[in-house]
Amino acid sequence: MATGTLYTYPDNFRAFKALIAAQYSGASVKLAENFKFGETNKAPEFLKKFPSGKVPAFETPNGQYLSESNAIAYFVANEQLRGGKCPFAQAQVHQWMSFADNEIVPASCALVFPLLGIMPQKRGSTARQDVEEVLALLNEKLLNCTYLVGERITLADIVVFCSLLHVYQYVMEPSARKPYGNTNRWFMTLLNQPQFKAVLKTFKVCEHALVFDPKKYAEFLAKTGQAGGDAKQQQKQEKKPKEEKKKPVKEAEHEQKEEMDATEEALASEPKSKDPFESLPKGKFNFDDFKKVYSNEDEKVSIPYFWDKFDPENCSIWFGEYKYNEELTKTFMSCNLISGMFQRLDKMRKQAFASMCLFGGDNDSTISGIWVWRGQDLAFTLSPDWQVDYEVYDWKKLDPNSEETKKLVEQYFSWTGTDKNGRKFNQGKIFK
Helix, strand or coil, rough: CCEEECCCCCCCCCHHHHHHHHHHHEEEEEECCCCCCCHHHCCCHHHHHHHCCCEEEEECCCCCCEEEEHHHHHHHCCCCCCCCCCCCEEEEEHHHHHHHHHHHHHHHHHHHHHHHHHCCCCCCHHHHHHHHHHHHHHHHCCCCCCCCCCCCCCCCHHHHHHCCHHHHHHCCCCCCCCCCCHHHHHHHHCCCCCCHHHCCCCCCCCCCCCCCCHHHHHHHHHHHHHCCCHHHHHHHHHCCCCCCCCCCCCHHHHHHHCCCCCHHHHCCCCCCCCCCCCCCCCCCCCHHHHHHHHHHCCCCHHHHHHHHCCCCCCEEEEEEEEHHHHHCCCCCHHHHHHHHHHHHHHHHHHHHHEEEEEEEECCCCEEEECCCEECCCCCHHHHHHCCCHHHEEEEEEEECCHHHHHHHHHHHHHHCCCCCCCCEEEEEEECC
């Protein structure tokens, strides 16, 4: 039986995975006392054990150390939770754990964090659609089964459940949940298990969805000392008239000293990453301006605008085609492939634009798209974070002066036509 100490901040959905698994296996998992996020995990003695400084982190009595929530949950689980004795069932458990990390968590965070005021709301965000696609996929999977793998609860259920907690807590009010009856049944079945209840003592399913409030994010920036740019402008606009009396000094000091909660601290502590495009010439093409025109105008306006402003010396156009189209089945699952790729390339958006299209129908479809980015070479090689998906596509650099390129850009930007084998356009997704 596994034993050890778990380092985490309160209500960390990632830590819940191990705590619930321990309830089933009987593992003795003790929460570290006096853990303070931003202090304990930055102390030299902690970093010596866990160099990344991230939590949850797990320490065994004999001085072994584990990080990454899925690994910790796997360690404290029993054989049944890991998939039993069947290798295929074990692989399925890992499949769903990966699905949770790659598809659910990015979509959930992109949707919920702006509502909590700890991330800015992105214009044109597909987060809501991405979450709904995940729920629809689960709904179909759970149509004829109670659990994700086999006939008993496994780590697949625990990890996917924990990854959906924020969605069900803050967004999925009754009307939003209605289309996903099978997923709801599965979620509530797990929530009402004694082992889950022992960990999630106060969790309640959403009755009224949170609504985005820009003031929350401005306040968050002020707390973390990151206020600037748009946030400052927003705060200027929201200032109250001069006639309003100044707040008492003591009250003002109290507000300045207001502490962030653990979730805010965790997000604020993320290191600011260097822009991989920084070493490339900036050029004259303004991606933000084009994206605004594309979003607000008809293609008859936006496509000529693109060619008028495009800077061929410092930007390039590429055609990407999925290598394994013969393996595609349900169209919504194919769309999930595109959404997952977009989420993992999130930090590339400022200097890139893409239109990805799905052609055909269930069990007979293809994925391809037109990409534009700063620089003349494949942009994905600029950052290890961008290299997860690009190798499953064939990439061809296009000549911006050729008529063939102009026709492809018009087709993919306007979501029309067919693929090279005559399959009709089904649906598309824009990376912007």
